[in-house]
Amino acid sequence: MAVAPLIPGFADPIFGSQTIFRDMLDATAHPGSIRHVDDLICGTPESLPRAAAACLLTLVDYDTPVWLSSEFADIRTWLAFHTGAPLAASHRDARFAVMSGQSSAPALTDFPVGDDRYPDLSATVIVICSSLEGGRPIRLTGPGIETEALIAPQGLHDRFWASHRDNNAQFPLGCDVILVAGAQFLALPRSVRSVEVG
Structure with a gap:
């Protein structure tokens, strides 16, 4: 039986993860700002954009269950090898999740949202878009945004922004x-409010 070669992760694991971690902190502090992973990633499974791979390699480990929607079943071996992260049986058990922006379910509010004592016991959901630019404008307001920020991602389900507003309401x-x-990402922390423009 032929064994498929394992796809590498970061070209330099220490430098790559440190660089992406700093970029993610900055992206979270400035919601809506686009960051690039450049050439830090050697390769990824076919279904996984480079930016998503960089986020997973930086954030997850053996203690953080990851839920994958069905489109990303091909990354299981790669994820286990590079991070040791267990797969969550349900999205309700996940600390991290990867899903297509075209998926209408689960809604963001169906993922773990923390509780009053431990709001940090919530999920981080990585949503795959076709582009972060050129779509319908979305106005963002909230902490880290001086007045407002405009983003225009493409490839999100019609209900995504309603789901995002329900999430923010919590x-x-x-x-x-x-x-x-692709190689770009932006952060939408739970504190950020979104409104569709036009």
Whole structure:
């Protein structure tokens, strides 16, 4: 039986993870700002954009269950090898999740949102888009945004922004979202409010 070669992760694991971690902190502090993973990633499974791979390699480990929607079943071996992260049987058990922006379910509010004592016991959901630019404008307001920020991602389900507003309504509970497309990502912490423009 032929064994498929294992796809590498970061070209330099220490430098790559440190660089992406700093970029993710900055992206979270400035919601809606687009960051690039550049050439830090050697390769990824076919279904997984480079930015999503960089986020997973930086954030998850053996103590953080990851839920994958069916489109990303091919990354299981890669994820286990590079991170040791267990797969969550249900999205309700996940600390991290990867899903297509075209998926209408689960809603963001269906992921773990923390509780009053431990709001940090929530999920971070990585949502795969076709592009972070050129779509319908979305106005963001909230902490880290001086007045407002405009983003225009493409490839999100019609109900995504309604789901995002429902998630924000639970603040300080709620999940955090990372939108990715290709080698780009932006952060939408649970504190950020979104309104569709036009």
